[in-house]
Amino acid sequence: MSLTNITLFVKNSHFHKTIAAVLVGLFCVGFSHSALSKETAPLNSLLDEVRTHIASDAKTDLARLAEFKENNQRQIALLEQARDRLKKAELMQTFLKETFDQNEKFITEKSEQLTTRSGQLGEVFGVVKQQAQDLSAVLQDSLISAEFPDRLSALEFADKKRIPNLNEFQNLWFLLQQEMTASAEIKPITAKIALANGQHEEQDVLRIGPFGAITPQGKYLQYLPDNQRLRVLPRQPSNTIQAQAADFYAGKQNSLTIDPSRGNLLELLGRKPTIDERIQQGGVIGYIIITLGIIGLLIALWRLIFIINTSSKVAKQLEEINHPTKNNPLGRIYIAANDTETNQAPTRAEEDPIEGLDQNEKEIRIDEALLKEAPRLERGLTFLKLIAAVAPLLGLLGTVTGMIGTFQSITLFGTSDPKMMAGGISQALMTTVLGLCVAIPLLFGHSLIAARTRSLLQLLQQKTLALTLDSASHERPDSDPAANLKKASKGLTNAA
Numbered sequence: 001m002s003l004t005n006i007t008l009f010v011k012n013s014h015f016h017k018t019i020a021a022v023l024v025g026l027f028c029v030g031f032s033h034s035a036l037s038k039e040t041a042p043l044n045s046l047l048d049e050v051r052t053h054i055a056s057d058a059k060t061d062l063a064r065l066a067e068f069k070e071n072n073q074r075q076i077a078l079l080e081q082a083r084d085r086l087k088k089a090e091l092m093q094t095f096l097k098e099t100f101d102q103n104e105k106f107i108t109e110k111s112e113q114l115t116t117r118s119g120q121l122g123e124v125f126g127v128v129k130q131q132a133q134d135l136s137a138v139l140q141d142s143l144i145s146a147e148f149p150d151r152l153s154a155l156e157f158a159d160k161k162r163i164p165n166l167n168e169f170q171n172l173w174f175l176l177q178q179e180m181t182a183s184a185e186i187k188p189i190t191a192k193i194a195l196a197n198g199q200h201e202e203q204d205v206l207r208i209g210p211f212g213a214i215t216p217q218g219k220y221l222q223y224l225p226d227n228q229r230l231r232v233l234p235r236q237p238s239n240t241i242q243a244q245a246a247d248f249y250a251g252k253q254n255s256l257t258i259d260p261s262r263g264n265l266l267e268l269l270g271r272k273p274t275i276d277e278r279i280q281q282g283g284v285i286g287y288i289i290i291t292l293g294i295i296g297l298l299i300a301l302w303r304l305i306f307i308i309n310t311s312s313k314v315a316k317q318l319e320e321i322n323h324p325t326k327n328n329p330l331g332r333i334y335i336a337a338n339d340t341e342t343n344q345a346p347t348r349a350e351e352d353p354i355e356g357l358d359q360n361e362k363e364i365r366i367d368e369a370l371l372k373e374a375p376r377l378e379r380g381l382t383f384l385k386l387i388a389a390v391a392p393l394l395g396l397l398g399t400v401t402g403m404i405g406t407f408q409s410i411t412l413f414g415t416s417d418p419k420m421m422a423g424g425i426s427q428a429l430m431t432t433v434l435g436l437c438v439a440i441p442l443l444f445g446h447s448l449i450a451a452r453t454r455s456l457l458q459l460l461q462q463k464t465l466a467l468t469l470d471s472a473s474h475e476r477p478d479s480d481p482a483a484n485l486k487k488a489s490k491g492l493t494n495a496a
Contacts, residue, residue, distance in 0.1 A: 125163055132158035132172050139175065143210050143223040143262065144182045146230050147189045151175055183209045193221065194231035205230065206249050211258045212266070218246030222263050235270040281423075282430040285398035289391055289431065293438035296387035300445035303380045307452045310377070314459060329373040329460055336369035337362060337467050366464045373460060377453050381446060388442035395435020402428030 115122065136155040139145055145152070154171040157164045164172075186208050193203050193215075205213045205221060213221040213230055220237060221230040236242055237257070247253035259265045279286060313328035324334035406424030413420050 128164060128169065128172065129158045132164075132168075135172065135175060135179070139179065140225050141223075141262070142179065143207065143213060143230075144179060145225075145228055146191045146213070146223055147182070147187075147207065148178070149228045151178070179210075185209060189213075192229050194224070194227070194229055196232055196234060200229070208256065208258055211260060211262055214245045214249055214256075216246065216249050218242035218244070218249065220245065220259075220266055222266065233266055233270055235272075237266070237269065278430055279434075281426040282398060282434055283402075283427050285394055285401065285431050286427070286434050289394045289398075289434040289438055292387050292391060292394070293434075293442070296384055296391075296438065296442045297445075299380045299384050299387075300442060300449065303384070303449045304445070304452075307377070307449060307456065311452065311456055314456065329377070329456075330463055332373065333366060333369045333460060333464065334467070337366050362467075366467055370460055370464055374457060377456060381450055381453065384442060384446045384449070388439045388446055391438035391442070392435040395432040398431020398435070399428040402426070402431065 118125075132155045136152060136158060139152055139155070154168070154175060157168045186206065188204060189207050190202060190204050191213075192200050193205070194200055203215065205215055207213045213223075215221065215232070219242065220233050222233050223229075224231055241257045244253055245256060248256040273281070279290065282289070310328060314330045317324065317328050317330045317334075321334075324331035324338070326332055326335065402424040404424070405427065406421045409420045409424060415421070
């Protein structure tokens with residue numbers, strides 16, 4: 001290592017400076033033997049520089065020590081101040097605790113003194129507070145509070161532990177008297193009304209005691225205790241009741257329908273589902289049952305009108321038995337019998353002269369005409385009976401599917417929420433009701449139409465027998481055909 005490198009190393013660090021000085025000294029000693037006589041001046045300069053740095057470090061250390069001593073004194077002073085404040089706080093705590101104990105003892109003594117002096121008045125105050133609480137609950141739900149919205153604040157003393165003062169006693173009496181007086185009044189007032197669209201509007205309404213309120217249009221109002229306002233009921237009573245209310249408001253009517261439960265019944269009426277909502281509860285199966293019911297009803301009406309019209313025409317034909325027409329079954333049978341008699345019977349008589357064959361041919365023709373009329377009269381009855389039988393089965397199917405949905409809801413969500421199960425139960429019950437409502441009238445209609453159809457067919461069969469007797473009488477010379485026909489027609493008229 002050269003002298004220049006040692007010097008640079010010494011300049012970089014104070015610690016290294018000291019070590020370098022030692023090394024330089026050793027180097028100088030070793031080097032003195034070889035080159036004592038040469039270059040002594042730079043070593044002396046380096047030695048002086050090392051001495052200077054050592055002196056500077058010693059001075060810095062002394063300054064730091066002095067600063068540390070000064071800070072130590074300051075911290076000792078702060079510690080003494082903190083100890084003084086702690087001592088004062090402890091003294092204050094002791095003082096406050098003694099004061100609190102004295103005050104508590106004072107309050108206890110005064111409470112005992114108050115209890116002793118009030119005597120039975122304590123029970124009176126308790127009764128007054130209880131009455132104030134009961135009246136507050138009544139006023140909270142009373143519709144009269146819509147006219148006097150701020151009167152509940154006068155009963156706030158009921159929830160406080162202090163003794164009520166004289167003004168509060170007077171307010172309690174006043175509010176009791178006000179509620180009783182207003183309960184007997186039918187009075188027009190002006191109040192803020194919550195409309196169906198959520199807006200509020202100030203209108204003139206007629207208050208009927210605490211039972212309800214109506215608008216000039218006959219709309220019934222409901223009192224909202226939370227907002228202390230009136231609102232128009234979302235589902236009003238029937239139009240007749242609303243018209244009656246409107247006339248009562250205008251002074252044209254002396255009677256009015258009110259809700260004695262102070263709005264509870266009207267609120268329940270609003271929750272009652274309408275016919276459309278009940279039909280929707282039946283679901284798809286409910287709509288199928290209703291469709292079949294409408295089809296069955298149309299068929300029943302059609303067949304009933306047809307049977308009544310046909311019976312009327314047959315009865316008219318009986319009165320004019322010698323002039324048959326084609327607009328009724330009896331007339332068509334007569335025409336068929338005459339055609340047999342005029343066109344075919346003589347031909348068969350010529351081909352087969354055996355007596356009695358013409359009569360048999362005529363009976364066959366009449367039976368054919370009767371058989372043609374029977375399907376026309378019984379048309380639609382089978383389908384009507386089928387609908388009456390299928391409707392309860394569809395109702396049973398809706399009941400099963402509804403109960404399956406209910407059990408699925410119970411499996412997924414449990415039984416904590418009854419509304420989750422209400423959908424399936426409503427479908428089950430409504431489909432059953434719809435099935436029965438369709439089946440019962442259709443069964444009655446089918447029985448009625450079938451009975452009238454059988455009566456008409458019996459009439460035609462009896463008339464067929466009369467025609468046969470009439471034909472036989474023509475073949476007997478001693479018989480009177482007109483008398484036989486008249487007799488047969490009379491019997492048919494009685495049967496009809």
